[in-house]
Amino acid sequence: MPSFEPPRELLTEHFELCIPCSEDAPALYAAYTSNSEAASYLQRAPHKSAEETLRFIENWGEDSWRVHGRRAWIIRRRSSGTILGLFLLIRIGTAAQIHFGISPESWGHGVMREVGRGVLDWIARCSTFDRVETYCDCENTRALRVLEKIGLERQSLLPQHIVLPHFGGQRRDCWSYAWTRRDVTPL
Numbered sequence: 001m002p003s004f005e006p007p008r009e010l011l012t013e014h015f016e017l018c019i020p021c022s023e024d025a026p027a028l029y030a031a032y033t034s035n036s037e038a039a040s041y042l043q044r045a046p047h048k049s050a051e052e053t054l055r056f057i058e059n060w061g062e063d064s065w066r067v068h069g070r071r072a073w074i075i076r077r078r079s080s081g082t083i084l085g086l087f088l089l090i091r092i093g094t095a096a097q098i099h100f101g102i103s104p105e106s107w108g109h110g111v112m113r114e115v116g117r118g119v120l121d122w123i124a125r126c127s128t129f130d131r132v133e134t135y136c137d138c139e140n141t142r143a144l145r146v147l148e149k150i151g152l153e154r155q156s157l158l159p160q161h162i163v164l165p166h167f168g169g170q171r172r173d174c175w176s177y178a179w180t181r182r183d184v185t186p187l
């Protein structure tokens, strides 16, 4: 029966999304959360230690959906078990806000297109969410293209919407993106 609660695990052809546990902290830190290039357009700085990633996992782990309406999945390659990055879903009323990122060495091979389509497919087919939304720095062209490839549409300019540590705490313009259930299926 459709619900708002995201699955604990979600499989696509090549990738597995699952709730992070404390044992994942060192690999997630090494692959993604410590990487300064991957954090350029994120509202957080790169993590300085695996302990910082462990604290993130504690905040976004097992109980996070029940307590805060937030789900973090780590993205693993199914063939090797390698951790590539994170996909976040935050419930805001009947909408799902999404955020994502992976390690730069995996950029440009269709990873996030496949993973994002998997999440959008679950939302469209199996959930009661009526909207998916996010915002993205106007200069983050890779992410803007991915959002369109997974079925979201550009909505409006959000001037000076986020503060990015990588740009010295400068306020940055974003585009807002959304998919709504009245749209055709995102795939």
Ligand SMILES: CC(C)(COP(=O)(O)OP(=O)(O)OC[C@H]1O[C@@H](n2cnc3c(N)ncnc32)[C@H](O)[C@@H]1OP(=O)(O)O)[C@@H](O)C(=O)NCCC(=O)NCCS
Pocket: 037, 038, 039, 041, 042, 085, 099, 100, 101, 102, 103, 106, 107, 108, 109, 110, 111, 112, 113, 114, 135, 136, 137, 140, 142, 143, 144, 145, 146
């Ligand atoms: C944004 C981000 C997630 C993109 O992920 P990605 O996996 O590199 O994206 P994809 O590979 O799916 O798409 C990128 C390109 O790979 C190409 N590609 C290469 N091989 C491919 C394949 N086998 N299948 C599909 N696409 C492929 C795509 O055509 C695409 O190019 P195009 O956009 O010019 O058409 C990644 O750059 C990232 O983690 N950035 C840091 C975090 C971040 O900024 N997050 C967004 C915050 S809003």
